[in-house]
Amino acid sequence: MSEHVLPIPDDVTTPWWEATKEGKLLLQTCLECQHVQHYPRAVCTQCAGSQLHWVESAGHGVIDSFTVVYRAPSPAFTAPYVIARVRLSEGPTMLTRIVGADESELACDLPVSLSWESLSDGHQLPVFQLTHE
Amino acid sequence: MSATTAIVGAAESDLGVTNASILTLQSQAITRALADAGLSLSDVDGLATSGVSRFSATQVADYLGIQPSWCDSTFAGGSAYEMYIARASQAIASGQASTIVISFASNQRSARSRSLGGVVETHTPEAQFESPYGPLFPLSYYAMAAQRYMHEYGATRADLAQVAVLAREWALLNPKAFRYDAGPLTVDEVLAAPMMSSPLTTADCCLVTDGGGAVVVTSLERARDLAKPPVQILGYGESTTNTSMSQVPLLPTGAVASGKAAFSRAGLSPSDVDVVALYDSFTITVLLSLEALGFCGPGEAASLVASDRVRPGGDFPLNTSGGGLSYCHPGQYGVLLLVEAVRQLRGEAGARQVSNAEVALAHGTGGILSTHATVLLGVDR
Numbered sequence: 001m002s003e004h005v006l007p008i009p010d011d012v013t014t015p016w017w018e019a020t021k022e023g024k025l026l027l028q029t030c031l032e033c034q035h036v037q038h039y040p041r042a043v044c045t046q047c048a049g050s051q052l053h054w055v056e057s058a059g060h061g062v063i064d065s066f067t068v069v070y071r072a073p074s075p076a077f078t079a080p081y082v083i084a085r086v087r088l089s090e091g092p093t094m095l096t097r098i099v100g101a102d103e104s105e106l107a108c109d110l111p112v113s114l115s116w117e118s119l120s121d122g123h124q125l126p127v128f129q130l131t132h133e
Numbered sequence: 134m135s136a137t138t139a140i141v142g143a144a145e146s147d148l149g150v151t152n153a154s155i156l157t158l159q160s161q162a163i164t165r166a167l168a169d170a171g172l173s174l175s176d177v178d179g180l181a182t183s184g185v186s187r188f189s190a191t192q193v194a195d196y197l198g199i200q201p202s203w204c205d206s207t208f209a210g211g212s213a214y215e216m217y218i219a220r221a222s223q224a225i226a227s228g229q230a231s232t233i234v235i236s237f238a239s240n241q242r243s244a245r246s247r248s249l250g251g252v253v254e255t256h257t258p259e260a261q262f263e264s265p266y267g268p269l270f271p272l273s274y275y276a277m278a279a280q281r282y283m284h285e286y287g288a289t290r291a292d293l294a295q296v297a298v299l300a301r302e303w304a305l306l307n308p309k310a311f312r313y314d315a316g317p318l319t320v321d322e323v324l325a326a327p328m329m330s331s332p333l334t335t336a337d338c339c340l341v342t343d344g345g346g347a348v349v350v351t352s353l354e355r356a357r358d359l360a361k362p363p364v365q366i367l368g369y370g371e372s373t374t375n376t377s378m379s380q381v382p383l384l385p386t387g388a389v390a391s392g393k394a395a396f397s398r399a400g401l402s403p404s405d406v407d408v409v410a411l412y413d414s415f416t417i418t419v420l421l422s423l424e425a426l427g428f429c430g431p432g433e434a435a436s437l438v439a440s441d442r443v444r445p446g447g448d449f450p451l452n453t454s455g456g457g458l459s460y461c462h463p464g465q466y467g468v469l470l471l472v473e474a475v476r477q478l479r480g481e482a483g484a485r486q487v488s489n490a491e492v493a494l495a496h497g498t499g500g501i502l503s504t505h506a507t508v509l510l511g512v513d514r
Contacts, residue, residue, distance in 0.1 A: 005253065007261035017261075039262040039377070065284070065383055067276035068331040069269055073250025077267040083330075085277060085379055095263045095379045103331065108284040125265055 059114030142170030171360030179230030210499025238345025304455025370394025
């Protein structure tokens with residue numbers, strides 16, 4: 001990946017982005033109903049609770065689906081690259097990239113593991129690679 | 134439900150490459166639709182539109198010199214116009230307005246205003262958690278839905294391509310279609326087109342054209358005194374599911390809920406529908422919507438689209454204008470689904486006219502399978 005569209009963290013998401021600097025993928029857990037969610041919000045989408053605390057993801061999931069982008073949306077990106085929805089073992093699904101794999105190796109439901117890509121502002125972006133057993 | 138409102142006017146603006154402004158095209162669509170109904174601007178007391186500016190309905194009202202007692206600029210991409218049919222019917226039933234224009238126009242091809250990445254609003258969660266990965270918007274989401282669909286049902290890229298092939302077949306019968314003179318399209322041509330976001334090629338994507346349209350809604354009682362035979366609004370339903378690319382399952386879509394609501398309100402079932410206009414932003418959109426609306430079972434849409442039933446002369450005519458894939462796609466195609474449905478029910482569709490069409494379904498899909506709105510229309514009986 002070349003230069004990125006840089007995120008602008010807000011009151012809720014600043015701790016999440018700070019944790020990426022240490023290679024930690026955080027998820028929110030609701031203290032009232034134990035629901036786990038991502039992206040971070042000011043409210044639990046299951047019980048409307050506002051007592052949300054951070055837990056670290058184990059970094060394992062499966063590919064829900066994927067697409068190889070062949071024409072980059074802006075000069076900030078260099079095609080081709082793999083966009084994917086990864087369903088984490090903790091429950092939430094996140095948009096991400098699969099790195100280090102050819103398109104021919106990819107398929108829905110394959111297991112993947114967390115990896116990191118550096119952003120120019122010091123944050124890191126969570127990406128995934130195929131889990132080779 | 135017995136219908137209380139009707140569409141009494143329908144028209145397109147100039148289409149294709151117009152070199153006209155958005156408001157010029159809006160004016161064309163609105164005045165042509167009013168003329169179609171035998172009405173004039175001074176009759177209009179309600180206006181629903183979007184895609185003009187931050188204050189879309191206000192902007193168009195100002196431009197036309199009208200001061201409506203009801204307006205709506207719900208921003209829901211291509212499905213907004215089917216949603217406006219619901220809101221307009223309710224506004225008329227409640228007495229807040231009597232004559233409502235629903236309109237849209239865009240000059241996106243002339244103005245080269247379309248961007249592959251979409252519009253990123255930096256304060257949204259997507260800007261932080263999705264845009265940094267570089268998905269094409271909306272294309273990459275539909276591409277992931279297609280990939281999942283192929284995985285679950287064993288469908289192929291050729292199955293997707295059949296949707297584009299069908300759209301072209303109908304477009305060859307529509308002189309207004311952008312691809313009217315382009316000749317037939319083949320599955321191999323779709324498969325050989327440049328890959329954009331796998332498994333979707335440029336030929337799996339809708340056109341980028343200028344264009345617009347408008348419809349006029351009033352009470353059924355009043356409609357019976359106007360210029361053209363009324364087209365009854367029999368039912369409607371909608372579902373809003375997501376703005377991000379990660380938060381809801383890819384399949385099935387919100388069209389399940391919008392379709393159920395529309396059929397229930399109309400007291401009809403899928404087998405009652407004579408002509409169908411589905412939003413075809415991408416080839417996959419049509420397969421997903423056919424299944425979600427109950428026209429076939431999960432995984433069965435590909436064989437339906439490849440059959441003669443959906444083609445000219447078939448008993449299940451699908452996207453008879455040529456669709457967003459081969460007729461016109463000005464960014465929000467939803468209003469043109471309504472225009473085509475009205476023309477088919479009135480018997481005004483020329484070489485592509487479906488015989489004995491009494492019930493039509495128009496289904497809009499907005500954003501990244503974000504909003505789904507279904508409208509059932511019928512001839513006045």
